[in-house]
Amino acid sequence: MGGGDDDDRISKLPDDILVDVISRLSLKEAGRTSVLSPRWKNVWKHTPFLNFDADDVLQKIMEHHSSKDLIKIEAPKYVEWVNSVVRAHKSPTLKEFKIRFHLDNKYESSITQWLEFAFSKQVERLELNHENFINPNEYYCLPDFSSFASCKSLKALSLVSVHVTDGAVEFFLRNCPLLEELTVCCSHKFLDLEVCGPSLVLKHLDLQHTYDFRTLKICAPFLTSLKVQITKGLLIENVPMLVDLSLTSYSVKGLISAISCCFSQLEVLCFSLTSINKEVMSEHGNFPEMPKLKKLFIEYKTCGYESLVRLMASLIRKSPSLEEFALQYNYFPPKVRKDRGVEEAMWFPNNHVKVFKLSSDYSRVSDVMVYIVGGILGNCAGLEKIIVDTSDGYFPVNDRHKIERRNKAKQQLEPQIPHHIEFVVL
């Protein structure tokens, strides 16, 4: 685009085009255009996208030695920011309204006003994410939802670290005929939830980190992706479109019985195992065939190398079309016996697997990684790429440690990887 232009062509464009342009900028950048000239003063106020993105502050809070103290300083500023934008905003409708900050129930009246504001403008995508530094006892509670009568336009709703009752979820399911995406994470108010109904158009349902169900029934004809924790009372039926499933489970048995109706149609399975018991070992062989599965992701949040190998082998054996396999493994033992039984279990020939990704916190090194990569290389003749992600782990790390970890992983694994396979360390 050429240099200065004397006739100020851009300011002569009609309002709706200027609004369309600045709606693609971040909210702060859009707001800053008000300073350009009087012509621009009110343009940003018509943007239908209000995404209160404070990633830079959230990052500082994460890295701060006393996160809670910093939140006490930053949260009121965030609330004032949202309030001032809400007061100034002029567009009659909203495509998006996103709140992402550590906010507890102290700000209840402001948050409720924001929700009323968003619903009064027929918001299409609403997110209320109160992040993870808030004590569940101080979560904001979604108020009497009948006041949100004008939620007919809602297409996506995401509530994270907010108390939501089953009644509220069922209200939205009943009253939002366009609702395609629903996320409710870290809520502790559920008891018996039913996501059912012939008129549901729901495509994506995410109920992660929401554990307190007595019963959860899912019966949604258009559902394509589901993320859920397995509990005793999970019942899934009539999900003919479901292809992408993420589950957290304490047991393999629970997993198999809960999703027996949809194994054969799955294309993506993300399976997070959080504890191990004797039952697990004997159940591995019972996985049904997954003929369409292309991507498998195992998040192994427990110890037991032998058990992991058996789980991995039995899942890959049942997935003849598998193309991508990813493993996240952090609780590994520093030393592992080269046990014959385990080596024999490492048998799952599969020529379709092209990509293997290993995510692990490389703060320490274990031979386990060499065995796992060796096992994959030995079984997957068509392998093209190995990715090792060393950035994984619970605590944030500084740049020097990041480089150290990458180097450790490289030194440890590179010697065994043939040249024709691309090796990437993240």
Added chain:
Amino acid sequence: MAAETGTPTTLTLKSNDDELFSVAESAAILSVTIRNMVEDGCAGGVIPLDNVDGKTLASVITYMNGISAIPADEEKKKSYRDKFLSDKDFETLADMVLAANYLNMSCLMDAVSAKIAQVMEKKSVGWVRRKFGIENDYTPEEEAAVKEEHKWTFEGVETDDDN
């Protein structure tokens, strides 16, 4: 229609400076404005487009032909759009976005708006004013008041004005 006769139907479009252009109907109906005319049966003779000049219309037709030749592959279409817009100066982009708006071609409008927004991204107020020749007719007092009212827009912001 093309499917019935076996030969592609051609439409004739007329710009506001009286240039005539032939374009395949299948490409032209990317414009909802033109599609509605075709569906209403008013596309028989010459279709006058009173808000688009010949130079811009020629460019829009190049785009219509290019994008409709690509099968349903969103990534390929996107890379065609990027390439198509890559050498256009702001004058041309402004003409295109107005034409796209008038012709109701959301894919072209989206692409041009995104391209203009991209230029403004992460830039200071002064830089944007210079780049687009925006005349600042605020008095210093007014500007200070607007800045004060929009203080939040300057918090935690780093601009990159070098390129």
